[in-house]
Amino acid sequence: MVSKKFVRATRRETLIVIGLYVLFFAWWYIAAYGFGDDPSKYRYIFGFPEWFFYSCIAGYIGISFLLWVCVRLFFSDLPLDDEEEEDKK
Amino acid sequence: MNGSSGMILPLVLYFVLIMGIALWGNRAAAKKSDTKGFMEEYFLGSRSMGGFVLAMAIITTYTSASSFVGGPGVAYKVGLGWILLSMIQVPTAFLTLGVLGKRFALIARRTGAVTLTDFIRARYSCDAVVVLSSLAILVFFMASMLAQFIGGARLFEAVTGYPYRTGLVIFGLTVVIYTTVGGFRAVVLTDTIQGVMMLIASVAILFAVVSAGGGVENIMNTLRAADPKLLTPGGAGDAIPKPYILSFWVLVGIGILGLPQTTQKCMGYRDSRSMHNAMIIGTFVVGFTMLAMHLVGAMGRAVIPDIKVGDLAVPTLTVRLLSPFWAGVFIAGPLAAIMSTVDSMLIMCSAAIVKDLYFHYIAKNDEKKLSPKKVRGMSLIITAVIGLFVFAAAMDPPSLLVWINLFAFGGLEAVFFCPTLFGLYWRRANSTGAVLSMLAGAAAFFWFNITKTSIAGTTAIVPTIVISAAAFVTGSLIGRPESEERLRIFDMRA
Numbered sequence: 001m002v003s004k005k006f007v008r009a010t011r012r013e014t015l016i017v018i019g020l021y022v023l024f025f026a027w028w029y030i031a032a033y034g035f036g037d038d039p040s041k042y043r044y045i046f047g048f049p050e051w052f053f054y055s056c057i058a059g060y061i062g063i064s065f066l067l068w069v070c071v072r073l074f075f076s077d078l079p080l081d082d083e084e085e086e087d088k089k
Numbered sequence: 090m091n092g093s094s095g096m097i098l099p100l101v102l103y104f105v106l107i108m109g110i111a112l113w114g115n116r117a118a119a120k121k122s123d124t125k126g127f128m129e130e131y132f133l134g135s136r137s138m139g140g141f142v143l144a145m146a147i148i149t150t151y152t153s154a155s156s157f158v159g160g161p162g163v164a165y166k167v168g169l170g171w172i173l174l175s176m177i178q179v180p181t182a183f184l185t186l187g188v189l190g191k192r193f194a195l196i197a198r199r200t201g202a203v204t205l206t207d208f209i210r211a212r213y214s215c216d217a218v219v220v221l222s223s224l225a226i227l228v229f230f231m232a233s234m235l236a237q238f239i240g241g242a243r244l245f246e247a248v249t250g251y252p253y254r255t256g257l258v259i260f261g262l263t264v265v266i267y268t269t270v271g272g273f274r275a276v277v278l279t280d281t282i283q284g285v286m287m288l289i290a291s292v293a294i295l296f297a298v299v300s301a302g303g304g305v306e307n308i309m310n311t312l313r314a315a316d317p318k319l320l321t322p323g324g325a326g327d328a329i330p331k332p333y334i335l336s337f338w339v340l341v342g343i344g345i346l347g348l349p350q351t352t353q354k355c356m357g358y359r360d361s362r363s364m365h366n367a368m369i370i371g372t373f374v375v376g377f378t379m380l381a382m383h384l385v386g387a388m389g390r391a392v393i394p395d396i397k398v399g400d401l402a403v404p405t406l407t408v409r410l411l412s413p414f415w416a417g418v419f420i421a422g423p424l425a426a427i428m429s430t431v432d433s434m435l436i437m438c439s440a441a442i443v444k445d446l447y448f449h450y451i452a453k454n455d456e457k458k459l460s461p462k463k464v465r466g467m468s469l470i471i472t473a474v475i476g477l478f479v480f481a482a483a484m485d486p487p488s489l490l491v492w493i494n495l496f497a498f499g500g501l502e503a504v505f506f507c508p509t510l511f512g513l514y515w516r517r518a519n520s521t522g523a524v525l526s527m528l529a530g531a532a533a534f535f536w537f538n539i540t541k542t543s544i545a546g547t548t549a550i551v552p553t554i555v556i557s558a559a560a561f562v563t564g565s566l567i568g569r570p571e572s573e574e575r576l577r578i579f580d581m582r583a
Contacts, residue, residue, distance in 0.1 A: 002195070007581050010191050017187025021180050025338065032173050032322045033331075039317035047305030049320050052169050056176045060376040067183055068369050077361045080194050 009076045016070050024063045031055035095413035096249050096420070103286070103421050104263045107279050107428075114271030114278060124456040124464050125201070128448070131272035131468050132440040133203045138277055138358045140366025145284035146277040146357075147182050147367065148375045149429035150350050152287070154240035156379065157423035161386025162399030167328040168312065168319030168390075172383040174329060177337045179379070181345055182371025186364055188346055189355045192581060193513060194364070197356035199578055204437065205349040205505065206445040208356070212512040214575060215520035219449075221527050223441045225504045226349055230434040231479055232493035238483035239491070241427040247404035248420045257483055264428040265476030268435045269469055273357070276432040283425030284374060290422025291381035294403075297410040298385050302392045311391035319390070332546030340499060340550045347506030348498075350433045435479075439472040496538055499550045503530035506554060507561040516576060521568025522561040530557030 031054035035042070045053040117135075121127040129135055138146065156175075164171040196202070200211040206222045238261055245256025267275055302308040309320065318325045322334075345351055358364050382403075389396075389406045396402050407419050443464065452459040459467075493500075507526040511518040533556040536542070537549035544552050570576075 002581060006191070006195070010581070014188055014190055017183060017190075020187075021184055021342075024180055025342075028173075028176065037321050037323060039313060039320045042320065044306070044309065047307075047309055049169065049309070051322060052172070052320075055322075056169075056172055056380060060176060060179050060380060063179060064369070064373045064376065067372055071365045071369055075361075075365050077365075078191055080191060080360060081198055 006078055009078055013075055016074055020063065020067060020070065023066075024059065027059050027062070028055050031059060096417035099414060099417035100259075100421055100424075104259070107263065107267055107282070110278050110282070111267035111271030111275040114273075114275030117274050118272050118465070122461055124448075124459055124461050127461045127464055128440075128444055128468075129201075129203050130274070131465075132436060132444060133353075133357045134273040134277060136198070136357050136359065137274075138354070138363060140358075140363040141370055142277050142281050143186075143354065143358045143363050143367035144182060144369075144371035144374065145281040146433075147185065147351055147354050148371050148378075149280040149284045149287065149426060150354070150433040151178075151181055151345070151348075151430075152375065152378060152426050153430040154237055154244065154423060154427050157287075157290075157382055157426050158240065158244055158400055158403050160379075161382050161389075162402045164383045164386030165390050165396065165402035166399045167324035167326070168316075168321070168387050170322045170324030170329045170334075172380065172387055173322050174334050174337055175379045175383045176376070177334075178341050179372060179376040180342070181351075181375055183368040184343070185345055185351050186355060186368050186371070188510075189352060189513065191361060191364065193352075193355050194358065196513070196579060202356060204440045204445055205353050205509065206441060209508055209512065209523070210445075210449075211575075212518075212579060213508070213520040213523050213571070215523065218508065218520055218523045218527070219445065221524070222349075222505065222508070223445045225501065225527070225531070226441045227438055228493065229497040229501050230350075230438050231475070232491075233497040234431050234434050234479045235482050235486060236491065236494035236497075237427045237431050238479060239486055241424055242483065243400075244404060244423055245420065247401060248407055248416060254484060257480070260424050260428060261480045261483065264431050265435070265473065265480060268432040269472040269476065272468075273436055276429075276436050277354075277357075279432065280429040283429040286425040287378055287422045288374065290419045290425075291378050291385070293411065293415055294385050294407060294419055295381045297415075298388050298392055298406060301410050302388055305388075308388045308391040312388075315390070315394065319387070330546060333548065336548040336551050339554060340502070340548060344499070344502040344506060344550055344554065346510055347502035347504070349501060349505055350430075350437060352505070352509055353437060354433075435472060435476050438475050439468055442471050442475075443468050496535065499534055499538075499553065500531060502550060503534040503553045503557055506530070507557050511558075511561055511565070513579075514581075515565070516579075517565050517570060518561070519565050519568045519571050522563070522565030525564035526557045526561035529560035530554075533557065 032051055035051040042049045118130045121130045160175055197208060202208040202211060206219055209222050210219045241260055242253045242257035246253045267279060312319045316325050323329055386402055389402055393406060393409060396405050407416050411419055448459055504527045508523040530553055534549055534553040537552060
């Protein structure tokens, strides 16, 4: 049997990952299609069209950073071998 | 264009380095004195991958010729919209590692699983499922390897000017030899170096394109003047409709949870910390490479506007913008992407034959019938034979294999997505469901592709995953549950 601690921790981690994935999708979608599709009205950031900057560049950097924060804060250092687990009890 | 020795020099040095690593990997395998220990080492590197290596192994196996040549070529044609599409792949590493997670690694250790098929055998204990999964791996992987070889040799030809076959011999034999000699350990270590090579290459060419185009702002102005649609998410000629791009969230998004070449790596890391680091590093690196390479394609159009064939966009930009030495360094990038995809598939094909089929069915899991010495000889020979077979096929590509490759990526997802995920997370999942889902998934995927049937404008993978999941659930509910005894290993109730 797996320890309760392992089950709870891995469930939490899986949910966090799925949450991040959904968040990345939402950001990607809203930024890409939220600025309208008329190129003559585009504004530019660092030379890139606004939608592109937010969805592709900011979205990528944002999710990398958020992932780093989540892993550092919420992921636990669990043993992956049963033997080790028993040793610690 | 004539072949240039300046361009070949960095490549040769690079290949020599890789061979050295293979020999080093071979020493680790030679130390194992028992059959199972040897197989765990040769096919999975004794589960010793650290974070950086794990990240690179997952990413480089996943990124292939298409990330360096095909994808940027389309971006060249349709503009920024295709970069938007490519960015769907950013979560690849953290999604795979995070969803399969520590449970998968723990169960793989408990059951001694070295391949995805081992995991599937332990979970469903059904010969039909095992044989189906071994066959799917062999057929789809061989077709994919062939396509990678062809892509690599064509690229080599386009950039260096040497003939197709020269390129094929140089990097095709390199990859077959180092994989055979070094096993999984050599595969992942070379993958790590190849990943670094890919990063350097993409930065070099991106820098060259931006400076040749006179800065991002200038480039965007040029593109707008050529065709304002190049700057829109929908792309030039409205080439990227929404249902189409959203399908990619299934194909290269959640679908990658079904790719055996990626999921197998999730069995091979050393500890939790390796996984944490790999999630972060992997996400950063895959996003960076995709963004940089696709930007090269899209912005390249402002620098050299008259390239007719999309696939030639990156090779042409490379040759015209970089000095021969740097062009050589650059070409190592996509060749690295190709070799790192092929090596993983090659070692897994070999594992499918030696471990999943031969050791289990003919040697009946009896270590006495298959001595370490024999298994070593067999593994080396089978890896070499498969590699050389694909290599020979690439000399004069048979159209059937090329055709299968078109479906390899989605086909693997159709077959493995449900048995892997449901097996891990759903107690009721059983072999009836697995068989039904594998067959229905593969059949549906081929049918949708061949008849070109599209549901609501999506690509074939979307209805396929739905159908294979439905088949899985139906089969599992009809069939008998797996025995309590076996499920105990997989039990994850708090």
